[in-house]
Amino acid sequence: MFFLGKSGEKWESSLYLHYQPTESVKDYRFTGEYDCKLDAKGRLRLPSALLKRMGSDGNLKFTINRGFEKHLMLYPNDVWEMKTKEINQLNIYITSHRNAIRYFYRGATELELDASERINLPQSLMEYAGIEKDVVLNTYQNQIEIWAKEEYEKMTNNEPERFSELMEEVFKSGHTPLNPNQE
Numbered sequence: 001m002f003f004l005g006k007s008g009e010k011w012e013s014s015l016y017l018h019y020q021p022t023e024s025v026k027d028y029r030f031t032g033e034y035d036c037k038l039d040a041k042g043r044l045r046l047p048s049a050l051l052k053r054m055g056s057d058g059n060l061k062f063t064i065n066r067g068f069e070k071h072l073m074l075y076p077n078d079v080w081e082m083k084t085k086e087i088n089q090l091n092i093y094i095t096s097h098r099n100a101i102r103y104f105y106r107g108a109t110e111l112e113l114d115a116s117e118r119i120n121l122p123q124s125l126m127e128y129a130g131i132e133k134d135v136v137l138n139t140y141q142n143q144i145e146i147w148a149k150e151e152y153e154k155m156t157n158n159e160p161e162r163f164s165e166l167m168e169e170v171f172k173s174g175h176t177p178l179n180p181n182q183e
Contacts, residue, residue: 026078028053030139035149038133042126043118044146050139051117064125065108070151072121072129074137074144077110121146 090097
């Protein structure tokens with residue numbers, strides 16, 4: 001996005017989406033990796049450690065969609081509602097925004113835990129992520145990534161040799177996630 005200053009020179013600006021929830025969204029603070037297996041019907045039993053973090057009362061609801069890479073994203077519904085309010089701030093009259101909205105919602109499906117604390121993964125999403133039986137749940141912040149075990153191992157095997165250089169690159173500009181409006 002560009003703005004013109006008084007002298008007619010172009011000022012470049014970035015769009016920062018920063019949604020401040022007005023309602024309370026639980027801060028799950030997920031952390032960790034969990035190896036899991038799907039049953040013959042494509043059902044995934046969520047690890048008890050995750051269910052405890054969510055305060056499982058046996059009535060948990062989720063939304064699942066495609067991830068940014070070849071994986072799936074599983075959100076507790078209160079987190080999904082927050083994410084959708086953030087993405088819905090985009091302008092549908094701008095092509096790149098409209099495409100981002102479409103890709104974000106592509107495959108989004110509501111799920112509920114069954115009596116055995118399992119969720120049934122949609123076949124189309126399993127095909128997209130290459131999921132057959134063995135999966136890894138990579139959890140962080142308020143979301144759960146679901147990876148085919150082989151894809152997850154490929155991704156983690158491509159870890160940079162010097163993680164510190166990656167972090168320096170990400171944070172060198174002084175823009176941190178804690179202050180998205182910093183100029």
